[in-house]
Every structure is written in structure tokens, then in C-alpha cells.
Amino acid sequence: MDVKTVIKETKPRMEAVIEDLRRKLATIRTGRATVSLLDSVVVDYYGVPTPLNQMASIHVAEPQLITVQPWDQSQLGAVEKAIRNADLGLNPTNDGKIIRVPVPPLTEERRKQLAKQVHEIAEDHRTAVRNIRRDANERLKKMFKDKLISEDDEHDGLEEVQKLTNTYIAKIDELAKHKEEEILRV
Template structure:
């Protein structure tokens, strides 16, 4: 393993942490409808738990309503029940072969809770980034100990890893600010 490998590995792991944060933030409801809200709804499909998107077409009807159209008519009631029981605060209603899922407007109190949740997710992501930095620095120390790189190379690499850490932490902060604005916009 070389210094370049340590840096590349660190960059990739930090990138994954940032992508995980983005995915987690996408799940946070903002008062507007978006199909991502239902991404984690599991439906009892003939005895096995199946992701909603694999048994139904999920679309936006308008800014506040999601449309769910199961591919099999007999699954309509099962899908509606799964959405209701997913603990998302949603109350679906069936109209013919379409399940309409209106997203209720968020109260001021609920918006503040959402912001706290977002900040908690961001803090978790920052901790992950710092842990990756620590692992990288330990890897660099091991390279020096095994005489695979010089102490000067180690210091330079540690500076680069710190810059990388700062870059990702700044990106996390930017993501949080954007999501906060989105949540607090009525």
C-alpha cells in the first residue's frame, strides 16, 4: 500500500459518506410531495416483503399528491395498508385503480423537528468523515513505521487528507443549509 492508495481510499470513503447523507436527507419530508418519501415502504407481496417501487408505479400527481398504481388490481388494498402503516404520517385513499397519497402541510413545530433531524444526520456524517481521516492517518503512520514512505511524505499526505476532510465537511454544511431552507420554506 502506498501514500497514493491511502489518499485515494480516503477520498472514496468520504465520497460514500456524503452520498449516504444525501440519500438520508432525501428521505426527510419537506411539505412538498416527492416519490422518495415512499422509497422504503415495504409491501407484503405474496408472503415476502417487497419494496413498493417493485410492485407499483409511483408518480407525482401534483405538488402535494403522490399517485401509486399497483400493477396488479388485487394488490391495491395491500399497498394502501402498507403506506398507512409505514409511519410516515400519510393517509392514502383509493380511487379506482389509483391510490392517492396527499402529503399534509407541515406545522411549524414539525418543521423545527425536521431541521433537528437533518442536523443530527449531518453530525453523523461529519463523525464518519473524521473517523475516515483518523483511519487514513493511522495508515500513513503504519507506512512510515514499515519504512514504505518518509516522514515528510507522511506530513504532506496528512495535510492533503486534512484538506480533503475540510472540503467534505464544508459540503455537508452546504447540504444541511440547503435542506434547512427547503424545510422552512412554507
Template sequence: MKTVLEDGKKRMGATISNLENDFAKLRTGRASTSLVDELTVEYYGAPTPLNQLASVSVPDARTLTIQPWDKGAFSDVEKAIQKSDLGLNPVNDGKIIRISIPPLTEERRKELVKVAKKYTEDSKVAIRNVRRDLNDQLKKLEKDKEISEDDLRKGQDDVQSLTDDFVKKCDALLEAKEKEIMEI
């Protein structure tokens, strides 16, 4: 029964990590290297992650700088940023690519909050799916006479409290992200 709960804890923890990663990619009007983490650049015909061919830094709160190690990659990096759905305009001065992060409009902030809520809801669904799997595993253990009916009930209660804890973590993350997005 302990292994079932440990497995559930691990899987629900992974869901929280995914939610945090999704939130990191949401633009909040503040420059962050995580904005371009997932960006792939068409480099010599092969899709290459941006962080493998350039250094990305944040000199100030509204600017992102990208410095490709290969001079030939400048135009490829610039194209990848323009094609991405980030809505950012890179400025290439030949030595470095600068991206100014414009302040968010009220409308865009509300859209981002909706996206954050969707990510949170998806995470909660994933956590509930883990709960269902764990309860099924416990029922199977009881059916195979490995645990008693009382143990099954206790196990289900433990799974439910674990689920509640992780759902609360999702809500707390959402609240913090919402606050960050709506901050001017």
C-alpha cells in the same frame, strides 16, 4: 500514499451520498417519490419494495399517486403506507392510490431540521472516522519505512484538507435542506 488518499476520497464521497439519500427521505411538505422509496409491502407473504409492484408518480406538488400493477396489491400497499412512520393517509379509489401531502406545521418543520442536523452530524463523524483510518494507514507506511517523515506530515495535511472539504459539503447540504424545510 496516493492510493490511501484516493481510498479516502471514495469513502468520504460515499458518506456524502448517504447523507443526500437520508435528506431525500425527509418530508418537506412537497410530494416526492423518494418519500416511499424505502417502503416495503407485505405482498403474498413476502416483503417487497413498493417500486417493484407499483408505479409511483407526482402529478402535482402536494399529491403522490401509486398505481399497483396487480389489483390484489391495493390493500397491501395501503396497509404498508398506513403502518409506515410517514404519517400519510392513502385514498384508494380502486384504480389508483392517492396520497395528499399536508403542509407542515412550524413545530414539525423544526423537528425535521433537528433530524437533518442529526443526519449531518452522523455523516461528519463517519468522515472523521475515515480521516482517522487514513492517518493510521499513513503512520503504518512510515513505520514500515515506505514513506519518509516529511511525506507522512504532507499526507496528514492532505487528509485533513480532504476532511475539511467533505465536512464543508455536509454543512452546505444541511443549509440547503434546512432552507427547503423551513420554506412555506
């Protein structure tokens, strides 16, 4: 194993953190209806916890309205209950065929809460990137200690890992900033 291998293994791990951040940020409400808003909803489907998007058609009918149509009509009540219990601040209604989920405009207080939530999610992901950096640095130091690489190689490797870390933390900051602007935009 050499320095390039450590770098090559570190980069996809950091990329995975960015993808996870994108998914989590997509589920945060911005006052506009999006299908990703319901990504976190899990329905008790005959005793099996099932993601809503695997058992229903979800559409944005209007900028402030999401419609959900379960493939199994007998699950309307369970789907409605799951959306209500998902703590998204949404109040679905069921007309016997389809569930309508109006997305109310965000209050100023709710916008600030969501912006704070974005900060917390971003910080968790920054920590994840730093943990990956720590793992890579420990591997490089161990390789040097075991005389598998030279001191110069170790130094270059540590520098390269730090550059990767800076790049990915900047991506996290950028994604969080955009999401926060989207939430606070009135």
C-alpha cells in the same frame, strides 16, 4: 503502497458518504409532494419485503398529491398499509385502482422536528467522514512506522487527508443547510 494510494482509496469512501446523505435527505418531507418521499416504504409482497418503487408506478399528480399504482392490483391493500405504517405522517386512500397520498402542509412544530432530524442525519454523516479520516491516518502512521514512507510523506499525507475531510464536511454542511431552508420555508 504509498501515500497517493491511501488518498485515492479515501476519496471514494467519503464520496459514498455524501451520496448516502443525499439519499437520506431526499426522503425527508418538505411539504411538497416528491416521489422520493416514498423511497423508504417497504411492502410485504407475498412474504418478501419489497421496496415500493420496485412494485408500483409512483407519480406526483399535483404539488400536494402522490399517486401510487401497484402493478399487481391485488397488492393495493398491502401498499396502502405499508405507506401508513412507514411513519411518514401520510394518510393514503385507496379507490380500488389507485392509491392517493395527499401530502399535508407541514405544521411549524413538524418543520422543527424535521429540521432536527436533518441535523442528526448530517451529524451521523460527519462522523462517518471523520471515521474514514481516522482509518486513512492510521494507515499512513503505520506505513511510516513500518518505514514504508518518510516522515515528510506521512506529514503531507496527513495534511491531504485533512483537506479531503474538510471538503467533505463542508459539502455535508451545505446539503444540510439547503434541506433545512427547504423545510423551514413557509
